[in-house]
Amino acid sequence: MPQRVLNLLKDAAKANLADKFRSGNIICLPAQGTLIIAGDIHGHRRNFERIVNFASLENNPDCHVVLQEIIHGGQINECGDCVSYKLLFDAAEYKLKFPDRVHILMSNHDTATITGSEVMKQGRKMNVSMRAAIDREYGLDGPDIMLAIENFLFSEPIAVKCENGIWASHSLPSDRFLDKFETDIFDSPLKKEDLIKPGSVYLLTWGRRHSQDTLDRIAETLDVEIFVLGHQTDHGGCGKAGDNLIIINSEQSHGCMIKVDLSRHYDINELMDAVLPIASIQ
Ligand SMILES: [Mn+2]
Numbered sequence: 001m002p003q004r005v006l007n008l009l010k011d012a013a014k015a016n017l018a019d020k021f022r023s024g025n026i027i028c029l030p031a032q033g034t035l036i037i038a039g040d041i042h043g044h045r046r047n048f049e050r051i052v053n054f055a056s057l058e059n060n061p062d063c064h065v066v067l068q069e070i071i072h073g074g075q076i077n078e079c080g081d082c083v084s085y086k087l088l089f090d091a092a093e094y095k096l097k098f099p100d101r102v103h104i105l106m107s108n109h110d111t112a113t114i115t116g117s118e119v120m121k122q123g124r125k126m127n128v129s130m131r132a133a134i135d136r137e138y139g140l141d142g143p144d145i146m147l148a149i150e151n152f153l154f155s156e157p158i159a160v161k162c163e164n165g166i167w168a169s170h171s172l173p174s175d176r177f178l179d180k181f182e183t184d185i186f187d188s189p190l191k192k193e194d195l196i197k198p199g200s201v202y203l204l205t206w207g208r209r210h211s212q213d214t215l216d217r218i219a220e221t222l223d224v225e226i227f228v229l230g231h232q233t234d235h236g237g238c239g240k241a242g243d244n245l246i247i248i249n250s251e252q253s254h255g256c257m258i259k260v261d262l263s264r265h266y267d268i269n270e271l272m273d274a275v276l277p278i279a280s281i282q
Helices: 002-018 045-055 085-097 108-115 126-154 175-180 200-206 212-222 268-273
Strands: 026-029 034-040 063-068 102-105 159-162 166-169 226-229 238-242 245-248 256-261 275-277
Touching: 002 085, 002 126, 034 045, 034 159, 034 245, 045 063, 045 085, 063 085, 085 102, 085 126, 102 159, 108 126, 108 200, 175 200, 175 212, 212 226, 226 268, 238 268, 245 256, 245 268, 268 275
Parallel strands: 026 159, 034 063, 063 102, 166 226, 226 245
Antiparallel strands: 034 256, 159 166, 238 245, 256 275
């Protein structure tokens, strides 16, 4: 059993790096097909399954799915610890099944796991909790499983850029760190220190509450029209958080996703109309 999981994570990490749409650490999608963007999942298995069913990638050869922040939340074991790694394994399998069309973005819970820094969710120390659950399930193999999880997370791309001007990432640098943000993280191999404050992957995945001025400056730098981010839960399932920013969240019963036609341009209101409540899917 541990060997199966170790191989799965190793192969899925290779698939992350070998994704044919990956350029540096960005997934660049052409003006063709559809893209489903999900927000934070946080162990919400039912929503993950609904997104997978809706995308039906076996029947839709031009469809891509973007997932993010799979871990930390959802089911717990008999000791009350977080077993969201099981959903991460399922997401890794999904990646392997459709290696060039499933794209799993690096989130701040991922960076915290990779760097071993603590991250709280609803008052719980999530890294401690998930590690305890892994040790309970895998015993002496626990540290190897944990290392394979970290390697998988570290292989993830950090953004998706579409030819139609839409950009998806977990977040963007916040106003006061914008001047410290270095865009070479999009092109160069990532280093662990990029994930530690004030490294630029840290800033990209942890930033919140962006002013319109910041959004406009980043949009110009990255040549982007509309940002679709996760990470912020204060908009419910979805919300407009700027003239060019939509936040989506997929971790609750009222969670949402966005279905984008990659062959056309959108204004922000048209893209808001492309938001779908996940609960509407069987
Ligand atoms: Mn987050």
